[in-house]
Amino acid sequence: MNKMKLVINVLTVFFSLTVLAQTKIDRIKVKGNEFVNESGKVVVFRGLNTSDPDKLKTDGVWGEDYFKEISNWGATAVRFPVHPQAWRRRGKEEYLKLLDQGIAWAAKYNMYVIIDWHSIGNLKNQLYLHEMYYTTLPETYAFWKLMAERYGKNTTVAFYELFNEPTMYTHKFGTITWEEWKAINEEIITIVRANGGEGIPLVAGFNWAYDLTPVKYNPIEAEGIGYVSHPYPMKREQPWEPKWTEDWGYVKERYPVVLTEIGFCDETAPGAHVPVIGDETYGDAITDYCDEKNISYFIWVFDKKWSPQMYVDDKYTPSRQGKYFKKKMKSYKN
Template sequence: MKRSKVIMVLSLLVIAISAFAWTNELSRISVDGNKFVNEEGETIVFKGLNIADPDRLVKEGQWKPKLFEELAGWGANIVRLPVHPGAWREWGSDDYLKLLDQGIEWAKAEGLYVIIDWHSIGNLRTDLYQADMYDTSMRETLRFWYTVSRRYADEPAVALYEVFNEPTTFNGQLGTLSWDQWSNMVMDIINVIRANSPDAIPLVGGFNWAYDLTPVSDNPIPAENIAYVAHPYPQKREKPWVEKWEKDFGFVAENYPLIATEIGYMYPEQKGAHIPCLGDEEYGNTITTYFEEKGISWVAWVFDPDWSPQLIKDWDYTPTRAGELFKEAM
């Protein structure tokens, strides 16, 4: 038996034995104007952390309650779980759902809400994607959300459903995609989610790897009770940033809840350093201050020593410089 299959089997045994030992119930989140609110009507601003795909964490031996304890210890109130289409297929939906079940229970035990993110990058219309790990299709995407929304319809901890991680045409290399086409595809996904989980809050990203939301100004997605997503890494725009962020995505927060489900930075000498993530504390301080002033929620990428830009140096959870900044901001 292949090593990866052995790891999967052992992990599922642990999950089955662990069952659902924690019952830290969280208040259901809904949309009120441009805010996320709980059942008591209190405004909730999310500040949290991305972890790696549960598939990777199982294979690294790091899929365990300690991870979620550490997230909460850093001050997070939400965790984003990125589900790669390739990993979803490798495990099969039944076994992957067991991983999600476990992660959600561990998150609840620490008082953390959960974003489930269909983590693909590319053009869902042309079925062309940035790398093999992101390969999917509209049919598979709809089937994923049908399955997930039915599974967690009665689970308030699963607060947000990010329908597609990063829509992009890769500067035209992946074909064309208009905002109207994207809006129609998003509505198909939202309708499936809502039919199975009426209280769900879908998250919708814009173009340019989920950075550009300018079409929302004149042509918002025709759905109620949704929120929009931005991924404003430091090199998406040149300094000064704030006036450009406001024009590109920040204006959306005047009328809708807005959550930056990926922010982060790294230095050129760090492992996996790449554009558009090269930056420093000036970026980190500027963007967290901007979000604080506008009431925008955010989730830093990524709580992993290998995936970049890293928030930790090792599995002892030693923070990188970016990790220290975002930890302090939470």
Template sequence: MSLRSKFFFALLALGPLTLRAQTLPRIHSMGNRFVNTQGDTVLFRGLSVADPDKIEREGHWNPALFEHVRDMGATLVRLPVHPSAWRARTPQRYLVLLDSAVRWCGRIGLYVDIDWHSIGNLETGLFQDQIYNTSLQETFSFWRTIAQHFTGNSTVAFYELFNEPTTYNGQLGRVSWSTWKKTNEDLIHLVRSFDRQTVPLVAGFDWAYDLTPLHEEPIDAEGIGYVVHPYPFKRGQPWEPRWDEDFGFAAGKYPVIATEIGFEWKEGDPADGAEHYGTRITQYLEQHGISWVAWVYETTWWPGMLKSWDTWELTGCGRFFRGAMHAAGR
């Protein structure tokens, strides 16, 4: 038996009861905040890693990865699960990866966001790339499996129900907010039949950027949060008034978390300058009480924060987000 096989069978043998022994204080959604069991406001600052399937296949899936994430200043790590990887590895074997991450993170004080990482129109069944291909049935099945498996484990703070809903400017067909609203409400109902405590996260349209439908039709569910991905190319400058209009207003009433922010850094870029996107978006989110997660702690995905797995050397955007998290956490 190979070492990899022994690793998987050993983790399977541990089972969910051992997994639940390593937990952190429960996170809840209250008003427009995320709070801990004492009712104290928790503003998360975190990092997204690559798909765990990719990381494991490349030989880097181990506790050291999450220790480096924590040392960057993160309090939350996002685990993006691509539907194609979920199917190829099989749910049972993919759960082994997630179990190990949750166990490692619980031991070092990192919360976890499990993200169903698809991009496209779930209603029409059309997606931006083959790796994102899924279906309503598979999406509901995924969340039934995840919620049943991780119920009782408070290290898993968030279930991010769908990464980036988009019609791709009509190329993926039409979908109304009312339809998307009902789909998410049905997903939340399903999740809560197994797990009533982990916080579901709902993304807006335009690749998880536009939350303006909340003015008229918020999700009919308590104890949830909303997702935004405010990349610099989403709107022209000046950014701040557009951010106010598109998602910032929602933070006055609901918990909001930017589960992806990021930028490409080039040599000579004033990445820590007052007018730079990185500075402005992190300051904006902090001032509005919006938790944030930087994309992506990885060597090959854009815009990567790592230059090398061997040395853990950071790129310019990696250095920026390390500094931003440490400064904000003081």
């Protein structure tokens, strides 16, 4: 070993120790229909979605400051949307480095992490909304096996969101039954747990992760999991509350529920699209609904360009929804 290599190695070790230094954070568990910490205290998360770590890295934004800012906005957790195409393009080894960093930065600011396999479409038929969401069932299994092996004992990584938004898109992606989807999720949960994943699997329903009605008669056969919905403003017409209860809110009576994506923007905002157009009326409705039922939620998305964006420039100046949710999140007493 020559001297230069030695210097680099010492620096590497030093860097790693610095980055990974952290207070041990409680393992979050499921108890009945709630998440609890190691003292048994109920924990409700109000968090932010980062954009894809790969995208943030390319933008030069992926760094401790980004996480510090998120923490300053009042978030107690972050969700990392790992796009399958980005995962393959950057390569497993390089992408894992990003996740290692992000998890460490989140931990430093006492925030929990959801790792989200960010695909949209019908995994059974391999039909997706866009190439960036393309994956296969074996790739999905392998991804979760690796996540469990690598982060399964890391208490910061509280959640594994198995598949972002399952949808048949009015059958443009063909068909898949709840029974088929349930079996896929149960298989992933088996794989996660057998490989040491001690975090909480989160399972979404159809209609772009909106509809959880089949859980009523045919829930996922696994303990210690949570369910996901993405109730954007336009998924239903006002008054929203009775429909939300019918579609996904009722699940909270028996299981934990996490809204891993909520958010709104003007129809004139850059990138505005169905179903995210809305305003503070929606903000009040969804946060009140969640607060009343101890439902955790995550705002989409802490990015300058992805829509609905939360900030509008390199100084993290809040967008309209950014202002709303920053104030809201900071109002909670954690």
